[in-house]
Amino acid sequence: MPSKRSGGSRPQRRDPAATRRKLLTAARREFARNGLAGARVDEISARAGVNKQLVYHYFGDKDALYLAVLEWVYEEIREQERKLNLEGLAPQEAIGRLIEASFDHLAAHPDFIVLLNDENRGGARHVRGSRRLEAMHSPLVKMVSKILNEGVRAGIFRKGVNPVHLYISIAGLSYFYFSNTPTLSAIFGKDLSSPAARRDRRRHVVDLVLQSLRP
Amino acid sequence: MPSKRSGGSRPQRRDPAATRRKLLTAARREFARNGLAGARVDEISARAGVNKQLVYHYFGDKDALYLAVLEWVYEEIREQERKLNLEGLAPQEAIGRLIEASFDHLAAHPDFIVLLNDENRGGARHVRGSRRLEAMHSPLVKMVSKILNEGVRAGIFRKGVNPVHLYISIAGLSYFYFSNTPTLSAIFGKDLSSPAARRDRRRHVVDLVLQSLRP
Amino acid sequence: MPSKRSGGSRPQRRDPAATRRKLLTAARREFARNGLAGARVDEISARAGVNKQLVYHYFGDKDALYLAVLEWVYEEIREQERKLNLEGLAPQEAIGRLIEASFDHLAAHPDFIVLLNDENRGGARHVRGSRRLEAMHSPLVKMVSKILNEGVRAGIFRKGVNPVHLYISIAGLSYFYFSNTPTLSAIFGKDLSSPAARRDRRRHVVDLVLQSLRP
Amino acid sequence: MPSKRSGGSRPQRRDPAATRRKLLTAARREFARNGLAGARVDEISARAGVNKQLVYHYFGDKDALYLAVLEWVYEEIREQERKLNLEGLAPQEAIGRLIEASFDHLAAHPDFIVLLNDENRGGARHVRGSRRLEAMHSPLVKMVSKILNEGVRAGIFRKGVNPVHLYISIAGLSYFYFSNTPTLSAIFGKDLSSPAARRDRRRHVVDLVLQSLRP
């Protein structure tokens, strides 16, 4: 004789959109802290203040929730890129702004890096399967290419710089600093995450790239 | 009772060093594939072909095993650095060699990156607690500093380049490329991990840094 | 920071064979009472008095445990069949003995029927996948065939009786009575499971089959 | 506020009878496939194309829905029995028709058997609690009794055959064949569910019973 199960009774606010949002926010935090494997669905739902089942109701499973978080952070990056207005700037200034924006975005969203770690380890399995991310190609490589060409034409940039790799370099110079600060600080025995160190790093990256582009 | 026959049970080779090594190798692979949280002690011992209990016998627990793997990969890096013989080289060549060695090491040991990810997410908790790693400070920052000074004195490098940040940049330009190839490839829609793409990247990184150091 | 998990501490008797047996016994009972879907692994391990994980340690999963139970009850049937010594008996007596044995086995093992129900609903998925059951073909169809031939030759059985179907009929006449006693009793409004009713049924089945075999 | 537009939300057909019917049909399928414990209320409502809550609205709970399905299939059987017109037939033909009708009904409604399995395992709990089923006593036992008497009087049937048990035998000879075809086929290594095998079985059952009734 199967015991009848109980069913809920607490007062329930009906706000699906808010529920979804709360789950996403909690998930982003939990995935950033503990990774995909280390994140706990229980913790996510508890911190969102909603029933655990709603994770499955709204997203399907833990993996799909992780993908939704990835889509969110990529969306943020694309939005930041859209806001960057590099048209009309001098080539050097445009590259400078781009680097600073990239650096500042990582500084403002330190979880982006750790969220991507598991995805890269897994061969970008989620990203590849996402229709939404497919539609989110960054316009920046084209932009970099255009700026490089202008600079070359104006005689202020050297020739032969690969725009894709330059873009990767700009990202990597900031990314690695943020992603590996803890081990680097431990190994070097000095705190690289202080505001001063961060300012130094920002200036260094801008310098490095701009100096390297000189003809 | 008959005298004990050696064929009655499985042959148990008593070779502690070999057992330890097999466990470490299996652990390195498993941690690289699945991260600290995602790694399974069962899988590690099974792949090592030894009993699970020996993980605890030799290392204490899963975390300590992870630390042992970290120590191993750091040891490899230090050894590679020791082998680098930059003394006596012209400054530009010395920097070039350093960059290439850094790039090549990551290419040869792709697991180094993913092994570090969890450690950085966790605030370098293990690294900080390790006596062995404390004693393994890299001599490279000093080396970079020396090379920079020589270059400046010889009039072939510009002044004012922070050696710590240059070192971080050199590492980051390669590191990010290797660590984020899967997502970058997915987002850009082109395979960045091909041998040709890798050669391009290597040349780009050397170029970028050397060009940026010009006076 | 993943909390270290606890691990057991209670006194443990080391007797793998006994543990396996206890699990099987408890599983047989639970599957018989509640079916495959309705059975609870928790209940099984609790009643066996062992840790739940041992179900997975010894059997793999719930389905494999169910298969092990099926193999057990089939083994019992085959053993009972082996014990039946029909050789040398007069054909009528041989058939009579066979029917009675079949009836008595179901009476003694009422769980056999309910254990098979889910298996038949599922298309015999487990049975088909079992090496052990493959090797357990019943010798009885051949035996029935032989008895029928003898009876026909002796002029006491009619010709043209299909031995496979006769075997199925013998089984079915008892099986249905035992499997459907509850609903039949409810519908007829009389208790068909009383000892008297059971004796009646047994006699009826033997009669029905033997009378039908007359030339 | 604008006047309510009918196109604003999904069209909701108000057809309680149809909704009930769709739920029952979906439930019958789901219970037959997965049993009482294995059936999913979600699956039932989804397949019925109606909201899950309506299960509770119309039937109360899962158990009551299961009972409603049982009542439905019993109703079908009774209706088929009512259609059987055995009056006026010769006793042998009457019995023959009865057996064939019984066989054909199971062949046409293979879910009847699996629907009853859980009920029998549960001690006919639902059937016993149903007013509707109480009122549905089969008239067939009386009919069989009458036919037997006629046959005995006419000298074509032997005496002493218990009509209740004959009825159970008739049912069982077909029921077991249909209910256990999967395991029997697996064990015998031959497909007992083919049309040819089914025809054989039908003939065998009619034969067996009629031959057994000879004086």
Place this chain on the structure above:
DNA sequence: AATGAATGAGTTTTCATTCAT
């Protein structure tokens, strides 16, 4: 009458760890 969001108690399975041998 109808919807689907929300609930709480499970349910199978997994896992790091420890104990007896």
Place this chain on the structure above:
DNA sequence: TATGAATGAAAACTCATTCAT
């Protein structure tokens, strides 16, 4: 040193049921 049986605490995911709308 080595084995594998045993443990307890979760972990992801499920389910019947109920509530607000």
